[in-house]
Amino acid sequence: MDQRLVMQLLLPCLLVLVFIRCASSEHWQIPELSMSMRTSSIMISDSTYDELPPDEEIHFYTQTLDHFNYRPESYATFQQRYVINSKYWGGVNNNSPIFVYMGSETSIIGVAASGGFMTDNAPYFKALIHRYYGDSVPFKEADQNASTLGYFSSTQALADYAELIINLKKNLSAENCPVIVFGGSYGGMLATWFRLKYPHIALGALASSAPILYFDDITPQNGYHVIVTKDYKEASESCYNTIRESWSEIDKVGADPGGLNLLSQRFNTCKPLDSTKELKDNLGLLYVIVAQYDAPPDYPVTKICDAIDELPEGADILSRISAGFAAALNITFRETGCKNVVDLKPSKMSRWQWQTCTEMVMPIGYHENETMFQSNPFDLNKFIKNCQNLFGVTPRPHWITTEFGGHVSCIYTNYLF
Structure with a gap:
């Protein structure tokens, strides 16, 4: 096969590897408790940090409550908080990448204030969100019960990211800018699953300490x-x-x-x-x-x-x-x-x-x-x-996985879009 054609076919995969290679977790600490602690969770609150770094900006997006049903109540919305930093972004004309950090089980303020990983890898544009954590809560505390918490799932959170990323790219006229998603721990699980479920939105994913195989006896207990x-x-x-x-x-x-x-x-x-x-x-x-x-x-x-x-x-x-x-x-x-x-x-x-x-x-x-x-x-x-x-409620285990991976499946997956 012609060498130039081979390089063109491999380019989508190499783009992912380039971003992974430049990543370093040396300064990265995620403010959250061990995934193994089933009975408790100690979170860093907004009060732990007085304010965001000067380059971080808080925004709110009118998010869909339920992405998967069509009952009248499913069309309700809530204000979802996210943080962006465009200081180092190369812009639309350069088709510069958009780095999206997938928030985990804590407030985004703590992550944005303490995380140096993405700022060490400029140029970038980033956003952080997660429903039901921090200020992104659809229902008041007094109204939270098994029914209202039913909208709280990783699947809904992934759909939140999909909707917000598409909206951001449209508003920025950045449809041609590739998106790389990042995450650590539970956020890393979200990043991995997002790449699997929304390959037309995310070109690649970098997941750190993501226990995506700690289910159903896949990994020793x-x-x-x-x-x-x-x-x-x-x-x-x-x-x-x-x-x-x-x-x-x-x-x-x-x-x-x-x-x-x-x-x-x-x-x-x-x-x-x-x-x-x-x-x-x-x-x-x-x-x-x-x-x-x-x-x-x-x-x-x-x-x-x-x-x-x-x-x-x-x-x-x-x-x-x-x-x-x-x-x-x-x-x-x-x-x-x-x-x-x-x-x-x-x-x-x-x-x-x-x-x-x-x-x-x-x-x-x-x-x-x-x-x-x-x-x-x-x-x-x-x-x-x-x-x-x-x-x-009774646990109903559900997660996203893939049952096969064919030769050069990375190439075919990337060429879907």
Whole structure:
């Protein structure tokens, strides 16, 4: 085949690779909780940041409530907030690319203020949105129930992006400007699915830490916590062993008369512990959060293990774990006084809990000796009961996937438009 023809055929794919190659996650930190935390979600609110960077502009788009039905109420609209930055954009005449970051389970203000990834890859034009997070809420808080939350799904969110991107390109007369979508964690899942479902809108997608295969036993249930365990074991073998041995020690002390009070004192909690499970859940939560964001220059996993290992020889397990607990809270939540124990009970107001209860059921669990954590196998029946108690709904897993990928399918897919 003529070499020039080969290059013309491969060009659409190479465009995607070019944008991926210039991408670097070195400065990128996503302000959201681990995907594995099924019972809680700690989000960075707008109040965490005083204002957006000077180049970021807030806009509102009149978004369709329901993209897939034709009942009268489906034609309702709501104001969807998004952020744009066109400072480095090359413009329509140059057919400059449009980079779209797909917002995840948090307010877009925090992402726009903290994310340096896309600004490191100019020229670009970006937008960030997601329904039901931040200010993009179709219904008032008092009106939110299983019926109104029924419009809250990844499929609807993807359609939001499709509608907004088409509208933006039309208003900018930028129909010939290619769109590359980006995302991390849940946002990375959206970016991947968007490329699959709307290939005529997005030329390519870059997804970071996107667990698109953590469904339906495609990935081993213990996969996430095996990797977390590996982080700590590589940081320090003795730290890893101390954490493994700590769970039974906490249960042993907590079972004694006055044991919970003793644990409260040893860990300097701001309120008395109600159970050993409360303490263990918080320790487990901190270990995975710190491992998930174990980035330079701090390397918090190393700092926690240093705190555990640096106590004098002969220090007991609880002393070492409490030292690591204090270090973890200081790193993660900047707590230096008494140590707050996070209430991990599910809340009706948890948006991410709704999504995991309705469509994205991730079977995350582990048995004894598979990780450094105490055994916690995934129990689907328990999960279903919890969702029914919270929202009155039974999980109905649904996600977008592809069942095949033929040779040079990238070429044929791109030539669809």
